[in-house]
Amino acid sequence: MISLGIGSLIFGIVNGENFKIMGELMKIIKFKSTILCAFTALTISMNLPAYAEETSEETSNVDSSISSTLESTQSTTETSSSVVESTESSSEVNSSTDSVEVDSEEETTQSSVTEPDETLYFEDYYLPSGRSDSTPVARSSNLLRNSMDIVYAGEANRPKSHFIDISSHNSSISVANFKKMKTYGIKGVVVKLTEADYYTNPFAQEQINNATAAGLKVSAYHYAHYTTSSSAAKEANYFASLADRFKLPKSTIMVIDIEEGKMLNSSLTPNTTTFVNTLKSKGYSNPMYYMNRSYATSGYFSVSKFGTKNMWVAQYPYTPTAAMKWNNEFSAWQWSSQYYIPGIAHPFDISMDYSGYLESGAQGRWLSANQYVTITKKNYSIWSNFNFNSTTNSTTKVYNKTFKVNGKYNHMNGATYYSLYDNNGNWKGYLNAEATTSASGPQGIWLSENKYITLTKKGQTLWGDINKFSSKKGNSTNLYQQTFQAKGKYNHVSGAVYYSLYDNKGTWRGYLNSALATSATGAQGAWLKENKYVTLTKKGQTLWGNIDKFSSKKGNTTALYQQTFQVKGKYKHFSGAVYYSLYDNKGKWKGYLNSALATSATGPQGAWLKENKYVTLTKKGQTLWGNIDKFSSKKGNTTPLYQQTFQVKGKYNHVSGAVYYSLYDNKGKWKGYLNAAGATSATGAQGAWIKTNKQVTIERKKYTVWADINTFSKKKGNTTDLYKKNYQVQGMYNHFSGAAYYSIYDKNGTWIGYLNSNATK
Incomplete structure (x- = not known):
């Protein structure tokens, strides 16, 4: 990260430890002995603290002079092998001294570290x-310009320009200038807040406010110096406290700038772990790591521990291309x-x-998606923002529902x-995404189910496909009030639930x-209202107290044979049988009976119960009815x-409990319905x-005296003899x-027989 006034860097002498680390990465060092001398002199003599949007003719002239010298030297000679050998030798010496163990709880400077500015050239x-604000050195941008391209925003054939980082050296940047950056594709700004445990960027609050006002994503960075666990914790606390002061959201990406040579040792990973844990304890859960x-x-530095996705790496090609x-x-x-x-003087x-x-923020870049997911885990929050401080819902409330995914974010927290969008x-x-399961289409995922439903609406489609609704399997009219087993279901993105139905044969x-069916508590199906007799x-048939598992009985039809009951409801069982729920004339429930064991009545x-018997009317004043449904005639x-x-050719056992005979005279004429209590049955x-x-x-002769007047099959005598x-007639x-x-x-009481009353007086 740059901490420069006018964007300049001074070439420091490369310490041996860094050369040893780089190994094969190093190529021919292009330092010229002449340049080294010029740089040494420049380091001693120059003091060029620069400020944002400020330039001077004097600085320009100095830069031009140095640039000319650099170009002249580079055009006439190559780096001598003696310089390389000398540098490598120095590297070995420094390497050996750097291996000395240091107490992790002591603040110390590694013996291999030379100057704070130690830029490496290839x-x-x-x-x-090594570009610290706390130990500044003289710098000049022209020292770089003859080897590295200056890039102007909007140039073709350059790498993408997504974000910049700024510090106190960039001074004040107006909202207008931040907006200008946006026109060149820059969307983010990483603002330096702190260094070590004592330095604060005096422009940080203004830079944060103006960048935010311009619509840029603001992140923060801390220039690290820690070499022990305790100093790491101290710096992390300092960094977090300034972030709090500047009112940064806890979701802000907090970058740890690691570029001090003294940190580069075996303690770097454990010390950085302490830094991160301390930062997270303060609520800042999105750390990132900057280094070359x-x-x-x-x-x-353990890349595997901290994650490549959380690392921001610096490497400057002399000629960067797209x-x-x-x-x-x-x-x-x-x-x-x-x-x-x-329009902005200084480089970035x-x-x-x-x-x-x-x-974009810790959530990462919006990634376009076109898929469907079903919520399959409870107790997850559905967030309204990536500050994770406001929710729209909980997955517990929308469990098993399906949503459209129009886009996604791969958050730096690993999730x-x-x-999510609904069907509208x-x-x-x-x-x-952990709380969801991907579906192959808008129908959602298959959800196991084991329930029974009864089709209670006619004219509804049974689909063979509910992704595109491109095929049909049937219609509910033909299956009206039948009960099926739902072995699974889909919670469609439309909000509708679709049952997968199976009959009793599998x-x-x-x-x-599901809106077109009624759920049942068991295999008996749904209660279907009925009003019949x-x-x-x-x-010998059972009246059941339970028809889900047939685990209890209420009685037997033998005791209730030919009695009439009211059916107030019925169940169309999964087995295919219909069970009536029977009530007597007092409203007492008698149980469930298979409809096949009863005969339906019109009222x-x-x-109608077939009968063939004779009755004699033995009570006066009794009505013969033309109708015994409503007794309306x-x-x-x-x-x-x-x-x-x-x-009596037939009878009705009325639900009231009364029996009504259907009476016919000897000419076959129907006389009406009579309550059986108004007649006496004959043999x-x-x-x-x-x-x-x-x-x-006896007044007439030749009348038969009968022993039987039912079938007139037996005679007792003739009236001629009598x-x-x-x-006496008894x-x-x-x-x-x-x-x-x-x-x-x-007169003796002897029975003579049956005689037609017409033969007597």
Whole structure:
């Protein structure tokens, strides 16, 4: 990171330790002995603290003079081998002294470190390091210009310009100038806050405010010096305290600038771990690491521990081009310190952002996506921003629902965050991908289910495909009120739930929108309201108290044979059977009965029950009904038909409990329905026995005296033999034929037989 006034760097003598680390990375060193002398003199004599947007003719003249000398020297000679050998020898000496162990809790300077400015040069690039604000040295930008291209914003064939980093040397930068940077594609600014545990960038607050106002993403960096665990913690606390003072969000990327040579030893990784842990304890959970290429590959800094995706690496090609994608294994690449923006005097460090962290934030760059996911984990927050301080929902509330992912972010915390949208294009928030499962389409993922549903709406499609709804399997009209097993379901992005239905033979019937079905608590299916009457017409059948598992019984049809009950509801069982829920005339529930064991009735009278019997009307004033469903019409009264016998061809066992006979006379004429309580059943066509006590005289001859008047199959005698004799009548039958038959006895009480009353007086 540059800490320069007018963007200049002074070439320091490369310490031996750095040469040893770089090994094969070093190529031919292009230092000229003449240049070294010039640099030494310049270091002693020059004092050029520069400020943002400030230049001078005097500085320009000095730079021009030095540049001419540099060009002249480089054109006439190459670096001598003796200089290289001398430098390598120095490297070995420094390497040996640097191996001395140092107490990790002591502040100390490594013996291998020379000056704070120790930039490393190679054949086609150089590596910046040791550019502290706390120990400034004289610098001159023209010392670099004859070897490294100056780059102007907007130039073609240059690497991407995503973000810059700034410090106190950049002084005040107006909102307008920050906005100007945006027009050249710059989206982020990394502002130096602190150095060591005592230095603060005096322009930091203004730089943060103006960059933010211009719409640039602001990150922060700390120039590190720590060499022990305690100093690392102290510097981290200092860095965090300034970030708090400048009101930076806790989600801000906090960069640790590692470029001091004294830090490059075996303690670097554990010390940096302490720094990071301390920073996180203060709520700043997005650390990043800046260093040059040689430091990143030195082995002292654990890339595997801290992660390449969290590293920002500096390496400056002398001629940077668009084709270069250097250090793309890391998060970002700082590719020049000589980047000029029209209208701003001083140059900037410029970087390419591979991950998008430093131009967009810790969430990284928006990555376009076109996929669907189903929420499969609870207790995850759905965030409204990447400060993680506001939520839109919780996955517990939208568990198993499906959303469209239009984009995603690979956050530097290691998580991928999906940007969720509903079916109407409404944004729902950011969610950690861990809480989701990717789906093959808008239907969502297959969700195991084991339930039963009954189809309660007609005319609805059963789909063979619910991704594009391109094929159909059937229609609910044909399957109305049938019960199926749902072995799985899809929570479609539309918000609809689609059940995958199977019949009782295991045949798949298709996908059905759950809104078109009613869920059941078991295999019995859903309760279906019913209002009908049935008569139990089979004996020995169970009335169940439970038809899910058939685990309890309520009774048996034998005891209730031919009784009529009201059906207030029914279940169309998964097995295919229909079970009625029966109630008696007092509203008492009697149990569930398989409908096949009952006969449906058109009303509360019950089902027609075939009958072939005879009854005699033995009560006056009883209504013969023309209708016993609603008792809305009458056929007559028993008074004029008193003691007449009728044939019962059928009956109804009314839900009220009453039995109603359907009566016919001897001419086959229907007489109506009579409550059985108004008649007496007979054993045959003779009718019922009617008790009588009177005397009769036989007045007609040739009438048969019968022993049987049901079928008239047996005779007792003839009235010719009984003519003019008197007999006692103890009872009589009003036969179905219309004739009255006396049961006569002689004076001794001997039964004579049955005689048609027409033969008597």
